[in-house]
Amino acid sequence: MFVQILFYAFSAxxxxxxxxxxxxxxxxxxxxxxxxxxxTSAALWLLIEVEFLAIVLVLVYVGAVMVLFLFVVMxxxxxxxxxxxxxxxxxxxxxxxxxxxxAQMIGVFWARNLGVDATLGAPPLPDDYSNTRALGEVxxxxxxxxxxxxxxxxxVAIVAAITLTLRQRPGLKPQDVAKQVxxxxxxxxxxxxxxxxxxxxPGADRDASPRGGEGA
Amino acid sequence: MLSQYLPxxxxxxxxxxxxxxxxxLGTGLGRWLARAPDDAEKRSSYECGxxxxxxxxxxxxxxxxxxxxxxxxxxxxxxxxxxWAVALDSxxxxxxxxxxxxxxxxxxxxxxEWKKGALEWD
Amino acid sequence: xxxxxxxxxxxxxxxxxxxxxxxxTVAVILSVAFTTLWxxxxxxxxxxxxxPNRVGSIFGLLPGIFQPFADVIKLLLKEVVLPSAANxxxxxxxxxxxxxxxxxxxxxxxxxxxxxIADIDAGLLYVLSLTSVGVYGIILAGWATNSxxxxxxxxxxxxxxxxxxxxxxxxxxxxxxAAGTLxxxxxxxxxxxxxxxxxxxxxxxxxxxYLIAGVAETNRAPFDVAEGESEIVAGFxxxxxxxxxxxxxxxxxxxxxxxSALTAVFFLGGWLSPFEGVLAADNALAQPGFHWLxxxxxxxLTCFMWYRATFPRYxxxxxxxxxxxxxxxxxxVWIAVxxxxxxxxxxxxxxx
Numbered sequence: 105m106f107v108q109i110l111f112y113a114f115s116a117x118x119x120x121x122x123x124x125x126x127x128x129x130x131x132x133x134x135x136x137x138x139x140x141x142x143x144t145s146a147a148l149w150l151l152i153e154v155e156f157l158a159i160v161l162v163l164v165y166v167g168a169v170m171v172l173f174l175f176v177v178m179x180x181x182x183x184x185x186x187x188x189x190x191x192x193x194x195x196x197x198x199x200x201x202x203x204x205x206x207a208q209m210i211g212v213f214w215a216r217n218l219g220v221d222a223t224l225g226a227p228p229l230p231d232d233y234s235n236t237r238a239l240g241e242v243x244x245x246x247x248x249x250x251x252x253x254x255x256x257x258x259x260v261a262i263v264a265a266i267t268l269t270l271r272q273r274p275g276l277k278p279q280d281v282a283k284q285v286x287x288x289x290x291x292x293x294x295x296x297x298x299x300x301x302x303x304x305x306p307g308a309d310r311d312a313s314p315r316g317g318e319g320a
Numbered sequence: 321m322l323s324q325y326l327p328x329x330x331x332x333x334x335x336x337x338x339x340x341x342x343x344x345l346g347t348g349l350g351r352w353l354a355r356a357p358d359d360a361e362k363r364s365s366y367e368c369g370x371x372x373x374x375x376x377x378x379x380x381x382x383x384x385x386x387x388x389x390x391x392x393x394x395x396x397x398x399x400x401x402x403x404w405a406v407a408l409d410s411x412x413x414x415x416x417x418x419x420x421x422x423x424x425x426x427x428x429x430x431x432x433e434w435k436k437g438a439l440e441w442d
Numbered sequence: 443x444x445x446x447x448x449x450x451x452x453x454x455x456x457x458x459x460x461x462x463x464x465x466x467t468v469a470v471i472l473s474v475a476f477t478t479l480w481x482x483x484x485x486x487x488x489x490x491x492x493x494p495n496r497v498g499s500i501f502g503l504l505p506g507i508f509q510p511f512a513d514v515i516k517l518l519l520k521e522v523v524l525p526s527a528a529n530x531x532x533x534x535x536x537x538x539x540x541x542x543x544x545x546x547x548x549x550x551x552x553x554x555x556x557x558x559i560a561d562i563d564a565g566l567l568y569v570l571s572l573t574s575v576g577v578y579g580i581i582l583a584g585w586a587t588n589s590x591x592x593x594x595x596x597x598x599x600x601x602x603x604x605x606x607x608x609x610x611x612x613x614x615x616x617x618x619x620a621a622g623t624l625x626x627x628x629x630x631x632x633x634x635x636x637x638x639x640x641x642x643x644x645x646x647x648x649x650x651x652y653l654i655a656g657v658a659e660t661n662r663a664p665f666d667v668a669e670g671e672s673e674i675v676a677g678f679x680x681x682x683x684x685x686x687x688x689x690x691x692x693x694x695x696x697x698x699x700x701x702s703a704l705t706a707v708f709f710l711g712g713w714l715s716p717f718e719g720v721l722a723a724d725n726a727l728a729q730p731g732f733h734w735l736x737x738x739x740x741x742x743l744t745c746f747m748w749y750r751a752t753f754p755r756y757x758x759x760x761x762x763x764x765x766x767x768x769x770x771x772x773x774x775v776w777i778a779v780x781x782x783x784x785x786x787x788x789x790x791x792x793x794x
Binding site (some may be wrong): 350375412 | 459463467517518519521522526533534544548549562563566568583587589590591597600601604608611613616619623624634648681685686688689758763767770774781782784785
C-alpha cells in the first residue's frame with residue numbers, strides 16, 4: 105500500500121518534470137527538470153529493487169551527464185527566440201517522431217497485455233541478497249563480450265571527444281615540471297668576466313650577475 | 321532491502337526541510353531588519369567600481385566541455401568497477417582477466433588523451 | 443531508565459530512525475558551529491595568535507566558546523541581497539542544493555557497531571552519488587548570480603570537483619575490493635583484527651589519494667581556487683549575503699566533517715578500537731564504539747585546518763595536473779596491485 109502511494113507520487117513528479125523539460129523557456133530550467141526526472145526515475149527503479157542501477161543512474165546521469173549538459177547550456181549563448189521561431193517549420197517532423205515513439209510504447213504495453221502490474225513491486229528476495237553482487241557475478245563472466253564492447257565504446261568516445269574539441273592555442277608557454285627539475289647550472293648561469301683589463305672591476309670573480317637567469 | 325531506503329528518504333526530507341526553514345527564516349528576518357535603502361546600486365552586480373562591460377554569460381573555453389566528457393567516460397568506468405570489486409572473490413581468475421582487458425583498453429584511451437595534450441591546462 | 447529503554451524499543455522503526463535522523467542533523471549542525479571555532483583557534487595557534495577569545499566563557503575557561511552562536515545570529519539577521527541581474531529562483535535554491543547532500547549522506551554512516559540509520563546494501567554508492575550532486579549547487583549559484591566572478595568560480599570549481607571525483611571513485615574501488623562489499627558497516631567489519639588490518643596500510647597509496655581528493659572535493663585550501671579571494675573575490679558566492687551565504691558555509695563544513703568520517707570508515711576502521719588485539723578483549727579501551735570514530739574524525743578534521751595553515755594555494759593548472767596526471771595513474775596502478783593481492787589472498791582479507 106505504502107509502496108503504491110510512493111509509486112504514484114514519484115510517477116507524478118516524473119511526469120511533471122518531464123513536462124517541465126520541454127515546456128520551460130529557459131534551457132537551464134529544462135536541464136534541471138531533467139535532473140529531477142532522473143532522480144524520480146531512480147526512485148522508481150528502487151521500488152522494483154534494482155538497487156545498483158538506480159544509484160548508478162543518479163551517479164552517472166545526474167552526477168556526470170547532466171553536468172555536461174549544464175556546461176553546454178550555460179556556455180553556449182543559445183538564442184532562444186530564434187530556436188522558438190523554428191517551431192512551426194519542424195512541427196510536422198516532430199509529430200511523426202512523437203507518433204512513432206507513442207506507437208512503440210503502446211506496443212510494449214500491448215505485448216505484455218497489461219499482465220504485469222508494476223505497482224505491486226518485485227517478488228520478495230532473500231535477506232542476504234545483494235543486487236550489486238548478483239550483477240557482478242554475471243557481468244564479467246557470462247556477459248563478458250558486451251562488457252568488453254562497452255570498453256571499446258568508451259575508448260571511441262574518448263577519441264571522438266578529443267578530435268572534436270581539442271584545439272591548441274598558439275603562443276602559450278605551459279609549465280613543464282620535468283624540464284624545470286632537470287635544469288642544470290650551466291643552462292641558467294653565465295660566467296661574466298671582469299669589465300676592465302686589470303680584472304678588478306665590478307663583476308670580476310663572480311659566478312653570475314644577479315640577472316644571469318634571464319640571460320640563459 | 322527496500323525498507324532500508326525509507327530512512328534515507330526521510331533524511332533527504334529532513335535535510336531539505338532544514339535548508340528551507342533556514343532560508344525562509346533568514347530571508348524574512350533580514351528583510352524585516354534591513355536598514356539600508358533598497359536601491360539599484362545595491363542590487364547591481366559586483367564589479368571593481370565600474371559598470372560591467374559585457375554580458376556575464378560569455379562563450380567559454382571548450383576545454384571545460386572536454387573535461388566534462390572525459391569525466392563521463394571515467395565515471396562509467398568506475399560504475400563498471402564497483403560490481404566487479406564486490407564480486408571479485410567469486411568470479412575468480414576469469415573475472416580478473418576480463419576486467420584487466422577492460423581497463424587495458426581504457427588505459428589506451430587515457431594514454432591517448434595524455435599524449436594529445438587534452439589534460440594540459442594553460 | 444529501563445522503562446524508557448523499553449518504550450524506545452517498542453516504538454516503530456520509522457519513529458526510531460526519524461528520531462536518530464533529527465539527533466544526527468542537530469549534532470552535525472553543532473559540530474559545524476564548533477568546527478568553525480576550532481579552525482580559527484587552531485590556525486590562530488599555528489600563527490602565534492590567540493584566535494577568538496572575546497565572546498563568552500564558562501567560568502573563565504574556554505574563552506570564545508560562544509563565538510559560533512554570535513556568528514550564526516549575526517548571519518541570520520543580515521539582509522539577503524538579491525542582485526537585480528540574478529535568476530531569482532535559482533539564486534535562492536542553489537544554497538539549499540549544496541546543503542542537502544552534505545547532510546543526507548549521513549544516513550548510511552556506521553556510527554556505532556549497532557547504529558546505522560539506513561543500513562542499505564549499496565551504501566558507498568549512495569554516498570558517492572549524493573556527493574556528486576553537491577556540485578550542482580555551486581554551478582547553479584555561479585550561473586544564477588549573473589556575475590563574472592561567480593561564473594568563473596563556478597566553472598573552476600566544477601571542473602576541479604569533476605577531476606577529483608574520478609580519483610576518489612577509483613580509490614574507493616580499492617576499498618570495495620578489499621572489503622568485498624559496498625555496505626559501510628560491513629566495510630568497517632572487514633577491517634576487524636587490530637591496526638594491522640586497517641585498510642590504510644594495505645591501500646596506502648589509495649588512502650593518500652583519497653585524503654587529497656577529499657580536500658579538493660570540498661574546495662578547501664590549498665585547492666580553493668573556486669573562492670580564490672585574491673583573484674575572483676569569492677568565486678561562486680560573491681553576491682551571497684546573510685543566511686544564503688551561511689548555507690554555503692554550513693555545507694562546506696558539513697562536507698569536511700563527512701569526508702573526515704568517511705576517511706575514518708574506509709581506511710581507519712571506523713568505530714573499531716586501535717587497541718583491539720593488543721589489550722585484553724574485556725578491557726574498556728579495546729571495545730569498539732562511537733568514540734573511536736569520533737576521535738579519528740576529529741583527527742582528519744584538524745588535518746583540514748593544518749593544510750589550510752600550511753600550504754599556499756595551488757595554481758589552477760597545477761590542480762588539474764595533480765588530479766588527472768598523478769592521482770588517477772596512482773589509483774589505477776594500485777587497483778591492479780590490490781586485485782592481484784585479493785585474488786591470491788595476500789593481506790588481511792585472506793580470511794574471506
